[in-house]
Amino acid sequence: MAGSKPWFFRSTWVFHLNSGSCNGCDIEVLNMFAPTQDVERLGVKLVGSPLHADVVVFTGPVTYQALPYVVEALKAVPEPKAVVACGSCACGGGIWHDSYNVVGGVNALYEILESQGIPKPTTIYVPGCPPKPEAIMYGVLLARGLAEQRQRREVFVEEVPEGLAIPEGVEGLEEVVAKAVKAFRYGGR
Amino acid sequence: MGRLSILAEGLSKHVVTEKYPYEPVEVPEGFRGKPRIDPSRCVGCGACVNACPPNALSIADEGGYRVLKLFIGRCIFCGRCEEVCPFQAIKLSKEFELAATDVGDLTQEVRLVMAKCAVCGEPYATLREVRKVAEALPDGLRALAYVCPRCRELMTSHYAGFARR
Numbered sequence: 001m002a003g004s005k006p007w008f009f010r011s012t013w014v015f016h017l018n019s020g021s022c023n024g025c026d027i028e029v030l031n032m033f034a035p036t037q038d039v040e041r042l043g044v045k046l047v048g049s050p051l052h053a054d055v056v057v058f059t060g061p062v063t064y065q066a067l068p069y070v071v072e073a074l075k076a077v078p079e080p081k082a083v084v085a086c087g088s089c090a091c092g093g094g095i096w097h098d099s100y101n102v103v104g105g106v107n108a109l110y111e112i113l114e115s116q117g118i119p120k121p122t123t124i125y126v127p128g129c130p131p132k133p134e135a136i137m138y139g140v141l142l143a144r145g146l147a148e149q150r151q152r153r154e155v156f157v158e159e160v161p162e163g164l165a166i167p168e169g170v171e172g173l174e175e176v177v178a179k180a181v182k183a184f185r186y187g188g189r
Numbered sequence: 190m191g192r193l194s195i196l197a198e199g200l201s202k203h204v205v206t207e208k209y210p211y212e213p214v215e216v217p218e219g220f221r222g223k224p225r226i227d228p229s230r231c232v233g234c235g236a237c238v239n240a241c242p243p244n245a246l247s248i249a250d251e252g253g254y255r256v257l258k259l260f261i262g263r264c265i266f267c268g269r270c271e272e273v274c275p276f277q278a279i280k281l282s283k284e285f286e287l288a289a290t291d292v293g294d295l296t297q298e299v300r301l302v303m304a305k306c307a308v309c310g311e312p313y314a315t316l317r318e319v320r321k322v323a324e325a326l327p328d329g330l331r332a333l334a335y336v337c338p339r340c341r342e343l344m345t346s347h348y349a350g351f352a353r354r
Contacts, residue, residue, distance in 0.1 A: 035205050035206055036205055036206060036207060037206070037207055037209060038206045041206070042210065084288075088243070088262065088263055088264060088265055091262035091263065091292070091295070092260060092262035092263040092292070093243075093263060094243055094263055094265060095242060095243040095265055097243060097244065097263060098244075105262075107292065122290070123290070124288050124289070124290055125262055125288065125289050125290075125291075125292055125295060126287065126288045127261045127262050127263075127264060127287050127295060128266065128285065128287065129264070129265035129266050129267075131285070131287075132216075132285050134207075134209050134214050134285065134286075135285045135286060135287065135288065137209060137210065138210070138286045138288050139288035141210060142288045142290070146210070147210065147288075149288070149289055149290060149294070150286055150287075151223075151261075151286070151287045151288065151289045151294050151295065152294055153293055153294050153295075153296055153297075153298075154296075154297040154298070155297075155298045155300070156226075156228035156298065156299045156300065157254070157300040158228075158254075158300060158301045158302045159302075160253075160302050161302070161316070172329065172331070172332040173307060173332040173335060175332070176307065176308075176332040176333065176335075176336060176344070177307050177308055177336075
């Protein structure tokens, strides 16, 4: 989040936006402010209006019923803003990703917002079903630039063995191939 | 109760607040965190893809490779993939700090080489899977594992006694 002031001059105020979530993530978001993981000691405060917020903690897969209100609430948050997409539903649609009555996560929502002329806000994705309160806390700190990202894309490509992919010395392979070729000759494909 | 006694009682209780961002937090026994595919064990059979309820795992054949993709952004951390994996290749770790600024960072991709049919040359299964099957077959039939199912069907239909030999 590119703030006009350095981070130590301002606290992160969080607005909790439910877009049709099952309440699992919402319970964890409120746990974050409870005594065990008291996030207010880091200057993160829950506010009741999007007009006061710096960060929107976004839960749910965006049902079509909630869509107009979600758009209104996101419009009301002043710039610079960040969205913490909390839970699997908000990150990529979750278990409802192909359901008929949901938009399917924040990325699908941003496509709708962009068609309305609203730019895409900075987004932190916090997967989990629901994520631990510590995981959401980590996401909020990442939005503020106080934590370092650990999760990275991982790609593994197996090396192609030299020559044909068939190991040498398989008993009877030549015989099999010969029989198969013969089979094709007498009316195969 | 006077103020001093309240203060004394308050100080006698321990602090419950975790020091989380400054000190690591312990996760409970059996916690289901980030799933990870061990590329050295995976054979690309696709059992996890069938079991995955939110389709976070997907499998596709692209240009001689079988590509297994895991999108953690959609995962519900149920552990069904870990249950069904016949080679214990996919496991749920204790890791929970998965926040990322880009959705692309939430993916894991495993590309496995596919075996080509000894007869027609078309890729039909991953090389690792074929080798596992070949190990399990008796000596006389081992070569059949290196032929694709379509060619095998043709061969066995024309030579009915071949498979039983």
